[in-house]
Amino acid sequence: MILSEKTVKKIREKASKYPKRKGAILPSLTLAYKQLGYVDNEIYIEISEVINVPQLEIAEAASFYTMFPKKPRGKYLLQVCNNISCALLGADAMVDRLEEKLAIKRGETTDDGLFTLISVECLGSCCTAPMIQINDDFHENLTREKLDKLLESLKNGK
Amino acid sequence: MSEVVKEKITAVDTVTCTIDGQQITVPRGTSVFDAAGQIGIVIPAFCNHAKLKPVGACRMCYVEIEKMPKLQVSCATMATDGMVVSTNSQQVREGRKAVIEFTLINHPLDCPTCDKGGECDLQDLTFDHGYDDSRFGFDKMRFIEEEKRDTFDDLKIGPEIVLNRNRCILCYKCVRANKEAFGEYDIGAFERGDLTEINATPGGEVSNPFSGNLVEICPVGALTNSDWRYKIRVWLTKTVPSICNFSGSGTNITFYKEDHKNFVYRVTSRCNDAIDDGWLSDITRYGYQIVNSESRLKTPLIKKGGKQVKASWDEALAVIKKHMGQIKDQSGGVCIGGLISPSLDNASLYSFSKLFRTVFKSNNIDFRGDYRYLPSVTDSLFTIAASQPFSISDIEKSDVIITFGTDLIREHHNEYLKIRRAVNFYNSTVYSVNPYAVKTADIAKSEMVYSPGTDELVINGICLVAIEKKLVNSSAAAKLKSKISKLSPGVLAKLTGLSKEQFEELAEAISSAKKVTFIVGEIVARSLDRDKICAALSNLNKLFGVQDKGQLAVLSRYANSKGAQKLGLSATPYEIVKDELKKIWGEYPDCQPRNTDAMINLMKKEEIKGFITVGANPMRLYPDRSFASEGLEHVDFLVACDMFETETTELADVVLPLCSWAEYDGDYINLEGKVQTGKQAIKPKYESKAAFEIMELIARQLGAKLFENEQVKNEEIEKLLKLDSVLPWPDDFLKIEYEKKSSQDGYPVPLFICDDPHHSGHLTEKSPSLLNFSDSAYVELSKGLAAKIGVADGDPLRVESPVGKIVVPAKISPVLNSDVAIIPRNFSSTQTTSLLMRKKRVDSVKLTRVEE
Structure with missing residues (x-):
């Protein structure tokens, strides 16, 4: 099992609250994603066994939602907003800088498995543009220096 | 329900609307699409399917409805009172044009190389409703597996099915049919928006027993099968209506054939709502390929010096004449026996019976080559149970369906689908009661798995609990109780491995049901104690009045099992059949009747010297191979007729090539007792002959004649088919003894x-x-x-x-x-x-x- 016992227990708990088993697909995927940071076919099979819904139904639902990553991602997910406010204030330069520093392209993960870089649509923080969301946290009013410092501190495990 | 009440309900439950100026009254809940169809107005559509729930995915069935601001999809819009619909207004025509244009944005223009060309809904509807030209100049989107760039984007997603995602117009019919109708989860729709694709489950393939239907219902060339791909263009073929030869239900099929090559190219469904809903099992769809097989027996074979060699029909018949004549003259016709396949048509079965009973004057015939030790009495309880009336279309009208001793997906595919439909569309409740867990379980309200070999105890348990809980008529209860009171429900529960609550659940379900379908299958039919189980069923039927409010029957397994029974092909036919045969022939052999089991036994004792098998393969199918082979090896003279070399033909002294059902006209009686005709699609291949011809030839060799002409034959068969073949259950409750069977040590x-x-x-x-x-x-x-x-x-x-x-x-x-x-x-x-x-x-x- 890739899913931890804790996750399986949580999935069971959630699943028991739905009148139809199919209803538990999305919450189960979310729980699996929270544990692993991604979902893939093996996870679908495991979830299918836990909530007794065909693997196909889970795969279909997961593929529909683009915000479930389908392969493992770095420890830190760097989500650079590229919508209008951020773009006007230099989001592209941010991405370029990150690509250069991490030696990866958008959508890729560093070899050490620490960083995954993606650009995303508006995160609702336009007044503090440009900004980046790292995992669940916002980092706002970015400048080149601030970004470098941020990367350093993450690399050092803070 | 009284007629008045019924009328009232119907009055309330209908709506009247106007479609293209015509008034029509339909039941509430009917879609505009279906309502229009009822008055002959065909609305174009891709995603709508009569047997699936509407989704409104393709938008092709747009209609204009008064007081509604925009065009509506007629498949997902229910007709209401006073609705005024027009299906062909200017606005509708423009709407359709736009839909076609939209659908074609990414659809490749590869009709010349597409296998669907000529029978493609998209091609037809574009011709009827689309624009001549496209306004989209950019490249079409392509799904290409990088390494497969040269393969026209084809992707094999199952043993038979090839997928081309570029052609897919996302009607979801395949996915819906798979889930809704077949209960299978091996094909789905992934991703979203313009990236949406149909594909097999990740890591899996599309290989369910109904997967061929997905290809048939695909409105474009996205799903094709290797059976038909690139073999012939559809317009070069002719169609012939026929019947499936592999199942008891007689699902309706269409052969696609080509005359010059004398070749059948494929089989598709021929929707008959009373039987099959237009779904075919893969066995029905691909099983026809045996007709074209290169390994078919091409000429008669004669054993010479221990080896079978090719011979002409005349030579083969001369050998049969010599040996069969000899056995008949020296030892008497009673030393000749025969086994015929119940998949053959009425004429063949009847000719076989007539050959044995009037020419050999022998009663040694049977059609059940795969049942162990059969009862030899005419009115055995099993025979009675198997003769009970059954209606396939009543399955979905039943609120309670019980499948007992039947693994439907291995025996009765068609009924399996019907039960699924009953659950998904008519809210029926299914109870699956079997000695092992079966596939029907996912739709069953309860699945009960009893220990193998305790079938009749399960039925007894249901009866006893019903009596205990006073769910049934008390006088009947008292009568039955005296017969089976020895074992308490608690003990029965223990013996069967079920619980008393499960008995109660079943008893409750049967007694409270408005309409019951109680299906009994092959696990019971093949059981050694089939009579005992059927005795228990007889009690159950009487106690609950199952047949008064529904149906209870052992379903017959083969294409013409019912016909074989009606025409008297068992050694001991029904009394009325026997009397009628006597009347027709003016004679009937009064020698001992012997069924398959008895005949094989007598072969070993050298009391059966000559044996004829027609389409039957006892060596493979008789449930005791060493018994069958010992018997057949002892036979002095064995004639085997079959389409292929089999284990049985290997032993034969003369082998005769048999026609397939696609090569002659034949009547078959399905498990409901309905007579259906399978039309001849192609001329007999090689030197094969139909079984009835072979029987006539053998008779003539022996100086007799079975029929003056075809008409006489048909009239005689007609007379037999007219007889009422439903045997009455015993009047009284039956006593059922329970013997404890010792289990075989070491074989758990x-x-x-x-x-x-x-x-x-x-x-x-x-x-x-x-x-x-x-x-x-x-x-x-x-x-x-x-x-x-x-x-x-x-x-x-x-x-x-x-x-x-x-x-x-x-x-x-x-x-x-x-x-x-x-x-x-x-x-x-x-x-x-x-x-x-x-x-x-x-x-x-x-x-x-x-x-x-």
Whole structure:
């Protein structure tokens, strides 16, 4: 099992609250994603066994939602907003800088498995543009220096 | 319900609307699309399917409805009172044009190389409703597997099915049919928006026993099958209506044939709502390939010096004349016996019976070659149970459906789908009561798995609990109680492995149901104690009045089992059939009747010297191979008629090539008792002849004549078919003794030999497409049992019974949950029936891992 016992227990708990088993697909995927940071076919099979819904139904639902990553991602997910406010204030330069520093392209993960870089649509923080969301946290009013410092501190495990 | 009340309900439950100026009244809940269809107005559509729930995905069925601001999809809009619809207004026509244009944005223009060309909905509707030209200049989107760039984007997603995602217009019919109608989850829609694609489940393939339907209902060339791909263009073929020859339900099919090549190219459904809803099992769809098989018997064969050599019909018949004549003259016709396949048509069956009974004057005939030790009495309870009326279309009208002793997906595909439909569309409740977990379980309200060999006790348990809980008429209850009171429900529960609550649940369900369908299947029919089980069913029927409010029957398994019974093909036909035969022929042999089992027994005693098999393969299918082979090897003169060389023809002195059902007109009676005609599609291949011709030829060789002409034959058959063939149940409740059966020490796992879900009988292994799905024997077992033995999927496993031993790969079943082994009997490469003993109620085996 890739899913931890804790996750399986949580999935069971959630699943028991739905009148139809199919209803538990999305919450189960979310729980699996929270544990692993991604979902893939093996996870679908495991979830299918836990909530007794065909693997196909889970795969279909997961593929529909683009915000479930389908392969493992770095420890830190760097989500650079590229919508209008951020773009006007230099989001592209941010991405370029990150690509250069991490030696990866958008959508890729560093070899050490620490960083995954993606650009995303508006995160609702336009007044503090440009900004980046790292995992669940916002980092706002970015400048080149601030970004470098941020990367350093993450690399050092803070 | 009184007529008045009924009328009231109908009055309330209908709506009247106007479609294109015509008024129509339809039941509430009817879609505008269907309502229009009823008055002959055809609305174009891609995603709508009469047997599936509407989704409104393709938008092609737009109609204009008064007071609604925009065009509506007629398939998902229900007709309401006073609705005024127009299906062909200017706005509608423009709407359709736009839909077609939109659908074609990414659809490739590869009609010349597309296999669907000529019968493509998109092609037809574009011609009817689309623009001549496209306004989209940019490149079409393509799904390409990088490494497969040169393969026209084709992707094999199953043993038979090839997918081309570029052509897909996302009507979702395949996915919906798979889930809604077949309950299978091996094809789905992934991603979203313009990236949406149909594909097999990740890591899986589309190989369910109904997968051929997906190809047939695809409105474009996105799903094609290797059976038909690139072989011929559809407009070069002609169609012939026929009947499936592999199932008891007689699903309606269409042959696509080409006359110059004398070749059948494919089979598609011919929707008959009363029987099949237009769905075919893969066996029906791909099984026809045996007709074209290169390995068919091409000429008669005669055994010369221990070897079978090719011969002409005249030579073969002369040999038959010599030997059969000799046996008849010297030992008497009673030393000749015969076994015929119940898949043959009425004329063949009747000719066979007439040949034996009037020319050989023998009563040694049977059509049941795969049942162990049969009762020889006419009105055995099993025969009565099997003669009960049954209606396929009543399944979906029943609120309670009980499947007892039947693994539907291996026996009755059509009824399996009907039950699914009853649950999904009519809210029926299904109870699955079987000695092992079956595929029907996912739609069953309760699945009850009893220990193998306790079938009649389960029925007794239901009856007793019903009496205890006062769910049934008290006088009937008292009468029955005196007959089966020995064992209490508690004891029965223990013996059967079920619980008292489960008995109660079933009793409750049957007694409270408005309409019941009680299906009894092959597991009961093949049981040694089939009579005892049917006695219990007789009691149950009487106690609950099942047939007064529904149906209860043992379903017949083969294409013409019902016909064989009606025409008197068993050694002991029904009394009325016997009387009628006497009347028609002016004679009837008064010698001892002998069924398959008795005949094989007599072969060993050399009391049966001549034997004729027609389409039957007792060597493979008789549930005790050593018994059958010992018998058949003892026969002095064996004539075997079949389409292929089989285990039985190998032993024969004369082998005659038999026609397939596609090569002559024949009538077949399905399990409902409905007579249907299978039309001739092609001329008999090679030198094969139909069974009725062969019988006539043999009779003439022996100086007799079966029929003056065809008309006489048909009239005689007609007379027999007119007889009422439903036998009455016994008037009284029956006593059922319980004997404790000692289990075989050292052989702990109960064994069931049945058909593979993709095969039927001994012929389908000659169909290449069906072999793609499943091509050799395996032993199916539960995850738990596999773990106990220590085998993984595909590991070789030694299966030993007290009489035989085979080695086959293990197959871990997603369905089974108890310790049983299931092995298919359809493959000549494995002698499955050598594990069986004919006088055993439950065969059991020992499973051991084969060490490397």
